[in-house]
Amino acid sequence: MRFDEHALIDHVTQQRWYGAKSRDVAHAQVVDSVVLRTAEPQFALALVEMRYDTGAHDLYQLLYSLRGETIEIDGLKDASLARELVSAMRSGLTLHGAEGVVEFRPVEGYAGLGRELKDARDVGAEQSNTSIVFDDELILKVFRRLEPGINPELEMLRFLTEHGFANIAALGGWYSYAGGPLAATLGIVQEYVRGGLDGWELALDELAGDPDRFLGRLRRLGEVTGEMHSVLGSDSNDAAFSPETPSVESLGLLTATVDEEIARVFLMLPDEEESVAPIAGRGEEVRDQLRQLTYTGAAGQFIRVHGDYHLGQTMWAGDDWVILDFEGEPARSLAERRRKRSVLRDVAGMLRSFAYAASAVSLLRGTDPPEGWEEEARSQFLEGYFETVDASLLPAGQSATERLLAVFELEKAVYELQYELDNRPDWVGIPVRGIQRLIEEPTAA
């Protein structure tokens, strides 16, 4: 199949999942393809190389269809064609392209794949993937920008499933490519949590209506998070997951990184802005506090973590929490996303999410949360978490754990501050309050 190069460039560069918006594309070319459906309309998978004028390149996954002589580059416009991918997984197909193979694999014993799929709907493109929901039972994620190596979404779901962690949307199958251009995960299919309520939306709804009700759920979220971490750190035989003792300078490196980020962000802080007034000119205080927090040097064990943990990655499935989206931060490289880190980074992410929820309910729903709600949310969550998590993953002693957690919260809040200043000035108050809290709170001795 020959594509018109200009049409290809036009199409890819306009997609939400296209990652190099600032670069000039010099060439686009299909480096390999396999046909998934031979009957009319034909449906096929292609790996497209985008080559920039600097000589650098990226690879993307395209699914295109063919009716007679007419090619449709966005084959998933007709979402029903995506069923071909699921049925290929069901039958465990291996398809050969010119440069490599595409392998489709089902998860043994997963019943959800057996049914005939009827309805298919596109649930919108994300930064890195396109998702299709079938019959409100299965969701297919097609990874668009391809990086060499296993995608953490597949890797984490498979590990958590094999090790009996139940609070995830079960993995049904996957497909991947291996060949000359690269070896990479192309997509997965997993259970669609029907009727599940997005954790972030639920937080806002209940904060506006019945704040105590949501507090009541947070202890359980802490427990589920703790279990997730315990499971992720439970297999010392699997090199990709076995807990690691961080090197002696790991805390020093973290401190230096956060410290320089603080210095950089405070250097650029618009002093006249009212929203930043509580912390304006206090960069040195923040850095001092950081030094206090990292004075004793214990970091616990490093394991694979969720990596992008906040309320928006959770779902209330009627009777319990389900944790979603193990892809990690999409802006980071795949190798970076697969790095082992402290579990407290995830915990800090969730705590910051509570701060956001408390403020977002005022900004978006026009009601203020009850006094002390965020504090209560934190303690509910942390209580559940510390009761469940394998303590050997944490720095020894409660004080060291609290300090390291505060460091990660500070790191996150400083990142948020920069982000909100650049993108959502109305939201700047949230990280400002977070940073203020961290400098005004005495550090545990």
Next chain:
Amino acid sequence: MSEQWFERDPLWFKRAVFYEVHIRGFFDGNDDGSGDFRGLIEKLDYLQWLGVDCIWLLPMYPSPLRDGGYDIADFYNIHPDYGTVEDFKEFVEQAHQRGIRVIADLVMNHTSSDHPWFQESRTDPTGPRGDWYVWSDTDEPYKDARIIFVDTEASNWTLDPVRGQYYWHRFFSHQPDLNFENPEVQDAMLNVLRFWLDLGIDGFRLDAVPYLFEEEGTSSENLPPTHAYLKRVRAEVDARYPDRVLLAEANQWPADVVQYFGDGDECQMAFHFPVMPRMFMAVRREDATPMYEILGSTPDIPANCQWGLFLRNHDELTLEMVTDEERDYMYAEYAKDPRMKLNLGIRRRLAPLLDGSRDEIELMHAVLFSLPGSPVLYYGDEIGMGDNVYLGDRDGVRTPMQWTGDRNAGFSRADWAQLYLQPLMDPVYGYQAVNIEAQLRSPASFLRWLHRFIALRKEHPVFGLGSYEPLRSDNSRIFAHIRRWEEDVILCVHNVARSAQPVQLDLSEYAGMVPEEMFGRTSFPPIGELPYLLTLAPRGFFWFRLRQVT
């Protein structure tokens, strides 16, 4: 199959910061007193944090170590002290995962006299390897070739009692030169390159490349067949291995070194040796003229090539590429103790050379980072490590990396006596005063300063890709120049004097633009038609981005 961690980028080395590692001295992963690949893997997070784009490994091959491993006894293996080929593969993989590339030293010119090739050649003159080295019945040929290791060698010929003939060696007598006239030798060396490229290595620093071929009546350096062979190497590498780099070590004058770039079809990189002694000279004489001169006499290089620049490395600070008079000056200023001299150079680290002056060390890095080329840092210099001139040869600048103030400087858990060399313990540069851990924690440390500085340089591709335009002024103590690439215009002004200096720069070409200081992002007064006045602190410098006012 090998996984490809990087997006394809044939010019990556032009924007890269290199870091030279002495494996033995970096970190001991198996507690035997000697650094190794397992240890290096453990410290990759540190190098990633520092902002290193490419690690340059000193020789890692089996060797009797009579020349720091540049005497290779087996091209296809790893020195047992450093680990195994498997460890090496794991190291490359782990480095790649962190976005760090790896190049390694490779000596094509000669082998160790222990190498089986040489043993075969000397015992079986008519056998398959009889002609793999340069043999002669007399020590008469090639008399015009200079002797490099003047402290140890009296001739480039040594009589081999076994074969009863002289063999040719441009370096130590235990390092016989391979005979590149022999096509089998040429092919054998290409096979060596392919072996390591297949393991994922990103390139080579080709040691001692000017000496591959000899010819009567010449200096036997930089000869046309040497260049022809290097072009062949490049073509073979390019054909099968994308994005790899060949870095030539040719300690020669710029006009000779540029030949190693060919027409962009030979080595992608070459070290700019002569610029480095002149930086030290400029700082000591408080006069920037030597800098302007050497850069002025540096020819343009092909667009797909790059200079490698460094302040110090694992060898002596080489003074081969200066005049006799300049060399005397350098010795007088920087090698007051005769022990500090070695061959035609000074065997000291950066910090002690500059008397530990933080201002001077920062200034030297600023000049280095501002020049057109890719900077190469030497392990330990990022914390201002010292040296030990009482150790033999170049060991004084190859002592263990000082990680912490704990036992063995945090370098090894072996017994003190077992260490390959003991870490420095003197009160000024010893590991209790100078170590990574302490400097990481201190925001005002040199390490933290350098980290920010590396990040700043990497934010602006102009430093790797841009033009160099000298900006002379009436004040010879000021080294100023413009770097320009696409929309980015950078003005770099350095004061090499010990006293504060004013300078008036002719910036009329940029009238209307506003200089923004790059560290603190402070805007300076806009440039007008009149000379632009700046005052610089002693050993101070400014880097400005010139911004169009909107």
